[in-house]
Amino acid sequence: MMYSANLGFLWTDRALPDAIRSARAAGFAAVECHWPYDTPASGVKAALEETGLSMLGLNTVRGKAGESGLSALPGREAEARAAIDQAIDYAVSIDAKAIHVMAGFSEGQTAEATFLENLAYARKQCPDDITLLIEPLNRHDAPGYFLKTTGQAADLIGQLNLPGVKIMFDCYHVGRTEGDIVTRFLALMPVIGHVQFASVPDRSAPDQGEVNFDFVFRRIAAAGWSRPLGAEYKPGGDTDxxxxxxxxxSAG
Known part of the structure:
Protein backbone atom coordinates (compact mmCIF):
# COMPACT_ATOMS: atom_id res chain seq x y z
CA MET A 1 0.00 0.00 0.00
CA MET A 2 1.23 3.49 -0.86
CA TYR A 3 0.62 6.57 1.28
CA SER A 4 0.27 10.31 0.68
CA ALA A 5 1.33 12.87 3.28
CA ASN A 6 -1.25 15.57 3.95
CA LEU A 7 0.92 18.62 4.53
CA GLY A 8 -1.95 20.55 6.06
CA PHE A 9 -1.20 18.57 9.23
CA LEU A 10 2.21 16.94 8.74
CA TRP A 11 5.47 18.95 8.91
CA THR A 12 3.62 22.20 9.48
CA ASP A 13 6.75 23.58 11.18
CA ARG A 14 8.35 24.20 7.79
CA ALA A 15 7.55 25.88 4.50
CA LEU A 16 5.47 23.86 2.05
CA PRO A 17 8.36 23.10 -0.37
CA ASP A 18 10.46 21.83 2.55
CA ALA A 19 7.53 19.78 3.84
CA ILE A 20 7.34 18.13 0.41
CA ARG A 21 11.03 17.23 0.69
CA SER A 22 10.44 15.85 4.19
CA ALA A 23 7.63 13.66 2.92
CA ARG A 24 9.89 12.24 0.24
CA ALA A 25 12.63 11.53 2.77
CA ALA A 26 10.11 9.71 4.99
CA GLY A 27 9.06 7.40 2.17
CA PHE A 28 5.69 8.80 1.16
CA ALA A 29 4.63 8.15 -2.43
CA ALA A 30 2.73 11.43 -2.87
CA VAL A 31 1.62 14.56 -1.05
CA GLU A 32 -1.56 16.60 -0.65
CA CYS A 33 -2.40 19.84 1.12
CA HIS A 34 -5.19 22.09 2.34
CA TRP A 35 -4.69 25.73 1.36
CA PRO A 36 -1.32 26.34 -0.32
CA TYR A 37 -2.17 29.77 -1.70
CA ASP A 38 0.25 31.79 0.42
CA THR A 39 3.14 29.81 -1.09
CA PRO A 40 4.15 30.69 -4.66
CA ALA A 41 3.18 27.87 -6.99
CA SER A 42 6.62 27.99 -8.59
CA GLY A 43 8.31 26.90 -5.36
CA VAL A 44 5.85 24.07 -4.84
CA LYS A 45 6.24 22.88 -8.41
CA ALA A 46 10.02 22.93 -8.11
CA ALA A 47 9.90 20.82 -4.94
CA LEU A 48 7.53 18.34 -6.56
CA GLU A 49 9.81 18.02 -9.58
CA GLU A 50 12.87 17.66 -7.37
CA THR A 51 11.33 14.88 -5.29
CA GLY A 52 9.34 13.17 -8.02
CA LEU A 53 6.17 13.35 -5.89
CA SER A 54 2.69 14.20 -7.16
CA MET A 55 0.38 16.66 -5.42
CA LEU A 56 -2.82 14.67 -5.13
CA GLY A 57 -5.08 17.49 -4.10
CA LEU A 58 -5.83 20.85 -2.49
CA ASN A 59 -8.90 22.59 -1.09
CA THR A 60 -10.90 25.63 -2.09
CA VAL A 61 -10.53 28.35 0.55
CA ARG A 62 -12.62 28.35 3.73
CA GLY A 63 -14.00 31.88 3.35
CA LYS A 64 -14.28 34.31 6.24
CA ALA A 65 -13.11 33.54 9.78
CA GLY A 66 -15.16 30.69 11.20
CA GLU A 67 -16.33 29.45 7.81
CA SER A 68 -15.46 26.14 6.20
CA GLY A 69 -16.12 26.62 2.51
CA LEU A 70 -18.49 28.64 0.35
CA SER A 71 -20.02 26.44 -2.32
CA ALA A 72 -23.26 25.53 -0.54
CA LEU A 73 -23.94 29.05 0.78
CA PRO A 74 -26.90 30.72 -1.01
CA GLY A 75 -26.12 34.29 -1.98
CA ARG A 76 -22.35 33.71 -1.92
CA GLU A 77 -22.05 32.29 -5.43
CA ALA A 78 -19.63 34.94 -6.69
CA GLU A 79 -17.22 34.26 -3.82
CA ALA A 80 -17.59 30.52 -4.19
CA ARG A 81 -16.78 30.65 -7.89
CA ALA A 82 -13.83 32.95 -7.32
CA ALA A 83 -12.52 30.36 -4.84
CA ILE A 84 -13.05 27.60 -7.40
CA ASP A 85 -11.21 29.61 -10.06
CA GLN A 86 -8.34 30.24 -7.63
CA ALA A 87 -8.07 26.53 -6.84
CA ILE A 88 -8.13 25.57 -10.51
CA ASP A 89 -5.39 28.06 -11.39
CA TYR A 90 -3.15 26.84 -8.58
CA ALA A 91 -3.86 23.16 -9.30
CA VAL A 92 -3.00 23.58 -12.96
CA SER A 93 0.22 25.42 -12.04
CA ILE A 94 1.49 22.52 -9.90
CA ASP A 95 -0.22 19.65 -11.78
CA ALA A 96 -2.40 18.75 -8.80
CA LYS A 97 -4.68 15.81 -9.45
CA ALA A 98 -7.82 16.88 -7.53
CA ILE A 99 -9.62 19.82 -5.93
CA HIS A 100 -11.76 19.46 -2.82
CA VAL A 101 -14.69 21.85 -3.27
CA MET A 102 -15.59 22.81 0.29
CA ALA A 103 -19.33 23.18 0.90
CA GLY A 104 -19.53 25.24 4.10
CA PHE A 105 -22.05 25.52 6.93
CA SER A 106 -25.59 25.43 5.58
CA GLU A 107 -28.60 23.16 5.14
CA GLY A 108 -31.80 22.75 3.21
CA GLN A 109 -32.93 22.54 -0.39
CA THR A 110 -31.67 25.97 -1.40
CA ALA A 111 -28.21 25.12 -0.07
CA GLU A 112 -28.29 21.83 -1.99
CA ALA A 113 -29.27 23.57 -5.23
CA THR A 114 -26.52 26.14 -4.71
CA PHE A 115 -23.93 23.44 -4.11
CA LEU A 116 -24.95 21.51 -7.22
CA GLU A 117 -24.84 24.67 -9.34
CA ASN A 118 -21.38 25.57 -8.07
CA LEU A 119 -20.13 22.04 -8.65
CA ALA A 120 -21.46 22.18 -12.22
CA TYR A 121 -19.61 25.48 -12.67
CA ALA A 122 -16.43 23.93 -11.28
CA ARG A 123 -16.70 20.95 -13.60
CA LYS A 124 -17.19 23.21 -16.61
CA GLN A 125 -14.18 25.37 -15.71
CA CYS A 126 -11.86 22.61 -14.56
CA PRO A 127 -9.63 20.58 -16.90
CA ASP A 128 -10.93 17.07 -17.46
CA ASP A 129 -7.86 15.48 -15.87
CA ILE A 130 -8.50 17.13 -12.48
CA THR A 131 -11.01 15.33 -10.24
CA LEU A 132 -13.44 17.35 -8.14
CA LEU A 133 -13.92 15.98 -4.64
CA ILE A 134 -16.68 16.54 -2.08
CA GLU A 135 -16.18 15.44 1.52
CA PRO A 136 -18.67 14.79 4.33
CA LEU A 137 -17.38 16.10 7.67
CA ASN A 138 -18.34 14.61 11.02
CA ARG A 139 -20.88 16.36 13.24
CA HIS A 140 -18.52 16.51 16.22
CA ASP A 141 -15.78 18.52 14.51
CA ALA A 142 -17.96 20.45 12.06
CA PRO A 143 -21.52 20.78 13.38
CA GLY A 144 -23.75 22.32 10.74
CA TYR A 145 -21.53 21.46 7.79
CA PHE A 146 -23.65 20.90 4.68
CA LEU A 147 -22.23 17.47 3.76
CA LYS A 148 -22.84 15.15 6.68
CA THR A 149 -22.73 11.57 5.37
CA THR A 150 -21.26 9.53 2.56
CA GLY A 151 -24.78 8.58 1.47
CA GLN A 152 -25.70 12.24 1.03
CA ALA A 153 -22.52 12.83 -0.98
CA ALA A 154 -23.23 9.85 -3.22
CA ASP A 155 -26.80 11.06 -3.82
CA LEU A 156 -25.56 14.50 -4.84
CA ILE A 157 -23.05 13.01 -7.25
CA GLY A 158 -25.87 10.98 -8.77
CA GLN A 159 -28.01 14.10 -9.16
CA LEU A 160 -25.16 16.04 -10.71
CA ASN A 161 -24.40 13.23 -13.15
CA LEU A 162 -21.14 14.74 -14.38
CA PRO A 163 -17.85 12.90 -14.91
CA GLY A 164 -14.94 13.41 -12.57
CA VAL A 165 -16.88 14.39 -9.43
CA LYS A 166 -16.11 11.98 -6.60
CA ILE A 167 -16.24 11.48 -2.84
CA MET A 168 -13.31 12.23 -0.58
CA PHE A 169 -13.72 9.19 1.66
CA ASP A 170 -12.08 10.18 4.94
CA CYS A 171 -12.02 7.15 7.23
CA TYR A 172 -11.72 9.44 10.24
CA HIS A 173 -14.92 11.36 9.49
CA VAL A 174 -16.78 8.17 8.52
CA GLY A 175 -15.58 6.45 11.68
CA ARG A 176 -16.70 9.33 13.89
CA THR A 177 -20.31 9.49 12.69
CA GLU A 178 -21.19 6.54 10.44
CA GLY A 179 -18.92 3.64 11.38
CA ASP A 180 -18.64 0.42 9.38
CA ILE A 181 -15.77 1.92 7.41
CA VAL A 182 -14.89 -1.08 5.25
CA THR A 183 -18.48 -1.87 4.27
CA ARG A 184 -19.14 1.74 3.34
CA PHE A 185 -15.92 1.95 1.36
CA LEU A 186 -16.75 -1.19 -0.63
CA ALA A 187 -20.28 0.02 -1.39
CA LEU A 188 -19.10 3.47 -2.49
CA MET A 189 -15.84 2.54 -4.22
CA PRO A 190 -17.10 3.41 -7.74
CA VAL A 191 -17.70 7.03 -6.68
CA ILE A 192 -14.67 7.46 -4.39
CA GLY A 193 -11.90 9.67 -5.72
CA HIS A 194 -9.52 9.72 -2.76
CA VAL A 195 -9.17 8.07 0.65
CA GLN A 196 -7.85 9.71 3.80
CA PHE A 197 -7.32 8.41 7.32
CA ALA A 198 -6.54 9.27 10.93
CA SER A 199 -7.20 7.56 14.23
CA VAL A 200 -10.70 7.57 15.67
CA PRO A 201 -11.68 9.46 17.78
CA ASP A 202 -8.68 11.76 18.39
CA ARG A 203 -7.37 12.21 14.81
CA SER A 204 -3.82 11.21 15.69
CA ALA A 205 -1.58 8.65 13.95
CA PRO A 206 -3.48 5.62 12.62
CA ASP A 207 -1.83 3.11 14.96
CA GLN A 208 -3.79 4.72 17.82
CA GLY A 209 -7.49 4.71 18.67
CA GLU A 210 -10.41 2.35 18.21
CA VAL A 211 -10.09 1.51 14.48
CA ASN A 212 -7.72 -1.24 13.31
CA PHE A 213 -6.32 0.50 10.26
CA ASP A 214 -4.01 -2.38 9.40
CA PHE A 215 -7.19 -4.38 8.78
CA VAL A 216 -8.92 -1.49 6.98
CA PHE A 217 -5.96 -0.95 4.65
CA ARG A 218 -5.75 -4.68 3.86
CA ARG A 219 -9.42 -4.73 2.87
CA ILE A 220 -9.07 -1.59 0.75
CA ALA A 221 -6.10 -3.12 -1.05
CA ALA A 222 -7.92 -6.43 -1.52
CA ALA A 223 -10.79 -4.54 -3.20
CA GLY A 224 -8.35 -3.37 -5.88
CA TRP A 225 -7.61 0.16 -4.67
CA SER A 226 -4.04 0.93 -5.73
CA ARG A 227 -3.77 4.72 -5.32
CA PRO A 228 -2.04 6.30 -2.31
CA LEU A 229 -4.07 6.67 0.88
CA GLY A 230 -3.88 10.12 2.44
CA ALA A 231 -2.38 10.43 5.92
CA GLU A 232 -4.39 13.39 7.24
CA TYR A 233 -3.73 13.14 10.95
CA LYS A 234 -2.55 15.52 13.65
CA PRO A 235 0.86 14.36 14.89
CA GLY A 236 0.75 16.36 18.11
CA GLY A 237 4.46 17.13 17.86
CA ASP A 238 7.33 16.01 15.66
CA THR A 239 5.88 14.37 12.57
CA ASP A 240 8.80 12.01 12.02
CA SER A 250 1.66 -4.39 5.94
CA ALA A 251 -1.39 -4.07 3.69
CA GLY A 252 -1.00 -4.53 -0.05
Whole structure:
Protein backbone atom coordinates (compact mmCIF):
# COMPACT_ATOMS: atom_id res chain seq x y z
CA MET A 1 0.00 0.00 0.00
CA MET A 2 1.23 3.49 -0.86
CA TYR A 3 0.62 6.57 1.28
CA SER A 4 0.27 10.31 0.68
CA ALA A 5 1.33 12.87 3.28
CA ASN A 6 -1.25 15.57 3.95
CA LEU A 7 0.92 18.62 4.53
CA GLY A 8 -1.95 20.55 6.06
CA PHE A 9 -1.20 18.57 9.23
CA LEU A 10 2.21 16.94 8.74
CA TRP A 11 5.47 18.95 8.91
CA THR A 12 3.62 22.20 9.48
CA ASP A 13 6.75 23.58 11.18
CA ARG A 14 8.35 24.20 7.79
CA ALA A 15 7.55 25.88 4.50
CA LEU A 16 5.47 23.86 2.05
CA PRO A 17 8.36 23.10 -0.37
CA ASP A 18 10.46 21.83 2.55
CA ALA A 19 7.53 19.78 3.84
CA ILE A 20 7.34 18.13 0.41
CA ARG A 21 11.03 17.23 0.69
CA SER A 22 10.44 15.85 4.19
CA ALA A 23 7.63 13.66 2.92
CA ARG A 24 9.89 12.24 0.24
CA ALA A 25 12.63 11.53 2.77
CA ALA A 26 10.11 9.71 4.99
CA GLY A 27 9.06 7.40 2.17
CA PHE A 28 5.69 8.80 1.16
CA ALA A 29 4.63 8.15 -2.43
CA ALA A 30 2.73 11.43 -2.87
CA VAL A 31 1.62 14.56 -1.05
CA GLU A 32 -1.56 16.60 -0.65
CA CYS A 33 -2.40 19.84 1.12
CA HIS A 34 -5.19 22.09 2.34
CA TRP A 35 -4.69 25.73 1.36
CA PRO A 36 -1.32 26.34 -0.32
CA TYR A 37 -2.17 29.77 -1.70
CA ASP A 38 0.25 31.79 0.42
CA THR A 39 3.14 29.81 -1.09
CA PRO A 40 4.15 30.69 -4.66
CA ALA A 41 3.18 27.87 -6.99
CA SER A 42 6.62 27.99 -8.59
CA GLY A 43 8.31 26.90 -5.36
CA VAL A 44 5.85 24.07 -4.84
CA LYS A 45 6.24 22.88 -8.41
CA ALA A 46 10.02 22.93 -8.11
CA ALA A 47 9.90 20.82 -4.94
CA LEU A 48 7.53 18.34 -6.56
CA GLU A 49 9.81 18.02 -9.58
CA GLU A 50 12.87 17.66 -7.37
CA THR A 51 11.33 14.88 -5.29
CA GLY A 52 9.34 13.17 -8.02
CA LEU A 53 6.17 13.35 -5.89
CA SER A 54 2.69 14.20 -7.16
CA MET A 55 0.38 16.66 -5.42
CA LEU A 56 -2.82 14.67 -5.13
CA GLY A 57 -5.08 17.49 -4.10
CA LEU A 58 -5.83 20.85 -2.49
CA ASN A 59 -8.90 22.59 -1.09
CA THR A 60 -10.90 25.63 -2.09
CA VAL A 61 -10.53 28.35 0.55
CA ARG A 62 -12.62 28.35 3.73
CA GLY A 63 -14.00 31.88 3.35
CA LYS A 64 -14.28 34.31 6.24
CA ALA A 65 -13.11 33.54 9.78
CA GLY A 66 -15.16 30.69 11.20
CA GLU A 67 -16.33 29.45 7.81
CA SER A 68 -15.46 26.14 6.20
CA GLY A 69 -16.12 26.62 2.51
CA LEU A 70 -18.49 28.64 0.35
CA SER A 71 -20.02 26.44 -2.32
CA ALA A 72 -23.26 25.53 -0.54
CA LEU A 73 -23.94 29.05 0.78
CA PRO A 74 -26.90 30.72 -1.01
CA GLY A 75 -26.12 34.29 -1.98
CA ARG A 76 -22.35 33.71 -1.92
CA GLU A 77 -22.05 32.29 -5.43
CA ALA A 78 -19.63 34.94 -6.69
CA GLU A 79 -17.22 34.26 -3.82
CA ALA A 80 -17.59 30.52 -4.19
CA ARG A 81 -16.78 30.65 -7.89
CA ALA A 82 -13.83 32.95 -7.32
CA ALA A 83 -12.52 30.36 -4.84
CA ILE A 84 -13.05 27.60 -7.40
CA ASP A 85 -11.21 29.61 -10.06
CA GLN A 86 -8.34 30.24 -7.63
CA ALA A 87 -8.07 26.53 -6.84
CA ILE A 88 -8.13 25.57 -10.51
CA ASP A 89 -5.39 28.06 -11.39
CA TYR A 90 -3.15 26.84 -8.58
CA ALA A 91 -3.86 23.16 -9.30
CA VAL A 92 -3.00 23.58 -12.96
CA SER A 93 0.22 25.42 -12.04
CA ILE A 94 1.49 22.52 -9.90
CA ASP A 95 -0.22 19.65 -11.78
CA ALA A 96 -2.40 18.75 -8.80
CA LYS A 97 -4.68 15.81 -9.45
CA ALA A 98 -7.82 16.88 -7.53
CA ILE A 99 -9.62 19.82 -5.93
CA HIS A 100 -11.76 19.46 -2.82
CA VAL A 101 -14.69 21.85 -3.27
CA MET A 102 -15.59 22.81 0.29
CA ALA A 103 -19.33 23.18 0.90
CA GLY A 104 -19.53 25.24 4.10
CA PHE A 105 -22.05 25.52 6.93
CA SER A 106 -25.59 25.43 5.58
CA GLU A 107 -28.60 23.16 5.14
CA GLY A 108 -31.80 22.75 3.21
CA GLN A 109 -32.93 22.54 -0.39
CA THR A 110 -31.67 25.97 -1.40
CA ALA A 111 -28.21 25.12 -0.07
CA GLU A 112 -28.29 21.83 -1.99
CA ALA A 113 -29.27 23.57 -5.23
CA THR A 114 -26.52 26.14 -4.71
CA PHE A 115 -23.93 23.44 -4.11
CA LEU A 116 -24.95 21.51 -7.22
CA GLU A 117 -24.84 24.67 -9.34
CA ASN A 118 -21.38 25.57 -8.07
CA LEU A 119 -20.13 22.04 -8.65
CA ALA A 120 -21.46 22.18 -12.22
CA TYR A 121 -19.61 25.48 -12.67
CA ALA A 122 -16.43 23.93 -11.28
CA ARG A 123 -16.70 20.95 -13.60
CA LYS A 124 -17.19 23.21 -16.61
CA GLN A 125 -14.18 25.37 -15.71
CA CYS A 126 -11.86 22.61 -14.56
CA PRO A 127 -9.63 20.58 -16.90
CA ASP A 128 -10.93 17.07 -17.46
CA ASP A 129 -7.86 15.48 -15.87
CA ILE A 130 -8.50 17.13 -12.48
CA THR A 131 -11.01 15.33 -10.24
CA LEU A 132 -13.44 17.35 -8.14
CA LEU A 133 -13.92 15.98 -4.64
CA ILE A 134 -16.68 16.54 -2.08
CA GLU A 135 -16.18 15.44 1.52
CA PRO A 136 -18.67 14.79 4.33
CA LEU A 137 -17.38 16.10 7.67
CA ASN A 138 -18.34 14.61 11.02
CA ARG A 139 -20.88 16.36 13.24
CA HIS A 140 -18.52 16.51 16.22
CA ASP A 141 -15.78 18.52 14.51
CA ALA A 142 -17.96 20.45 12.06
CA PRO A 143 -21.52 20.78 13.38
CA GLY A 144 -23.75 22.32 10.74
CA TYR A 145 -21.53 21.46 7.79
CA PHE A 146 -23.65 20.90 4.68
CA LEU A 147 -22.23 17.47 3.76
CA LYS A 148 -22.84 15.15 6.68
CA THR A 149 -22.73 11.57 5.37
CA THR A 150 -21.26 9.53 2.56
CA GLY A 151 -24.78 8.58 1.47
CA GLN A 152 -25.70 12.24 1.03
CA ALA A 153 -22.52 12.83 -0.98
CA ALA A 154 -23.23 9.85 -3.22
CA ASP A 155 -26.80 11.06 -3.82
CA LEU A 156 -25.56 14.50 -4.84
CA ILE A 157 -23.05 13.01 -7.25
CA GLY A 158 -25.87 10.98 -8.77
CA GLN A 159 -28.01 14.10 -9.16
CA LEU A 160 -25.16 16.04 -10.71
CA ASN A 161 -24.40 13.23 -13.15
CA LEU A 162 -21.14 14.74 -14.38
CA PRO A 163 -17.85 12.90 -14.91
CA GLY A 164 -14.94 13.41 -12.57
CA VAL A 165 -16.88 14.39 -9.43
CA LYS A 166 -16.11 11.98 -6.60
CA ILE A 167 -16.24 11.48 -2.84
CA MET A 168 -13.31 12.23 -0.58
CA PHE A 169 -13.72 9.19 1.66
CA ASP A 170 -12.08 10.18 4.94
CA CYS A 171 -12.02 7.15 7.23
CA TYR A 172 -11.72 9.44 10.24
CA HIS A 173 -14.92 11.36 9.49
CA VAL A 174 -16.78 8.17 8.52
CA GLY A 175 -15.58 6.45 11.68
CA ARG A 176 -16.70 9.33 13.89
CA THR A 177 -20.31 9.49 12.69
CA GLU A 178 -21.19 6.54 10.44
CA GLY A 179 -18.92 3.64 11.38
CA ASP A 180 -18.64 0.42 9.38
CA ILE A 181 -15.77 1.92 7.41
CA VAL A 182 -14.89 -1.08 5.25
CA THR A 183 -18.48 -1.87 4.27
CA ARG A 184 -19.14 1.74 3.34
CA PHE A 185 -15.92 1.95 1.36
CA LEU A 186 -16.75 -1.19 -0.63
CA ALA A 187 -20.28 0.02 -1.39
CA LEU A 188 -19.10 3.47 -2.49
CA MET A 189 -15.84 2.54 -4.22
CA PRO A 190 -17.10 3.41 -7.74
CA VAL A 191 -17.70 7.03 -6.68
CA ILE A 192 -14.67 7.46 -4.39
CA GLY A 193 -11.90 9.67 -5.72
CA HIS A 194 -9.52 9.72 -2.76
CA VAL A 195 -9.17 8.07 0.65
CA GLN A 196 -7.85 9.71 3.80
CA PHE A 197 -7.32 8.41 7.32
CA ALA A 198 -6.54 9.27 10.93
CA SER A 199 -7.20 7.56 14.23
CA VAL A 200 -10.70 7.57 15.67
CA PRO A 201 -11.68 9.46 17.78
CA ASP A 202 -8.68 11.76 18.39
CA ARG A 203 -7.37 12.21 14.81
CA SER A 204 -3.82 11.21 15.69
CA ALA A 205 -1.58 8.65 13.95
CA PRO A 206 -3.48 5.62 12.62
CA ASP A 207 -1.83 3.11 14.96
CA GLN A 208 -3.79 4.72 17.82
CA GLY A 209 -7.49 4.71 18.67
CA GLU A 210 -10.41 2.35 18.21
CA VAL A 211 -10.09 1.51 14.48
CA ASN A 212 -7.72 -1.24 13.31
CA PHE A 213 -6.32 0.50 10.26
CA ASP A 214 -4.01 -2.38 9.40
CA PHE A 215 -7.19 -4.38 8.78
CA VAL A 216 -8.92 -1.49 6.98
CA PHE A 217 -5.96 -0.95 4.65
CA ARG A 218 -5.75 -4.68 3.86
CA ARG A 219 -9.42 -4.73 2.87
CA ILE A 220 -9.07 -1.59 0.75
CA ALA A 221 -6.10 -3.12 -1.05
CA ALA A 222 -7.92 -6.43 -1.52
CA ALA A 223 -10.79 -4.54 -3.20
CA GLY A 224 -8.35 -3.37 -5.88
CA TRP A 225 -7.61 0.16 -4.67
CA SER A 226 -4.04 0.93 -5.73
CA ARG A 227 -3.77 4.72 -5.32
CA PRO A 228 -2.04 6.30 -2.31
CA LEU A 229 -4.07 6.67 0.88
CA GLY A 230 -3.88 10.12 2.44
CA ALA A 231 -2.38 10.43 5.92
CA GLU A 232 -4.39 13.39 7.24
CA TYR A 233 -3.73 13.14 10.95
CA LYS A 234 -2.55 15.52 13.65
CA PRO A 235 0.86 14.36 14.89
CA GLY A 236 0.75 16.36 18.11
CA GLY A 237 4.46 17.13 17.86
CA ASP A 238 7.33 16.01 15.66
CA THR A 239 5.88 14.37 12.57
CA ASP A 240 8.80 12.01 12.02
CA UNK A 241 8.32 10.55 15.51
CA UNK A 242 4.80 9.36 14.55
CA UNK A 243 5.61 7.44 11.37
CA UNK A 244 6.18 3.97 12.79
CA UNK A 245 2.86 2.83 11.41
CA UNK A 246 4.30 3.02 7.88
CA UNK A 247 6.51 0.05 8.68
CA UNK A 248 4.16 -1.92 10.93
CA UNK A 249 1.15 -1.79 8.63
CA SER A 250 1.66 -4.39 5.94
CA ALA A 251 -1.39 -4.07 3.69
CA GLY A 252 -1.00 -4.53 -0.05
Missing amino acids: ATLGWMQTF
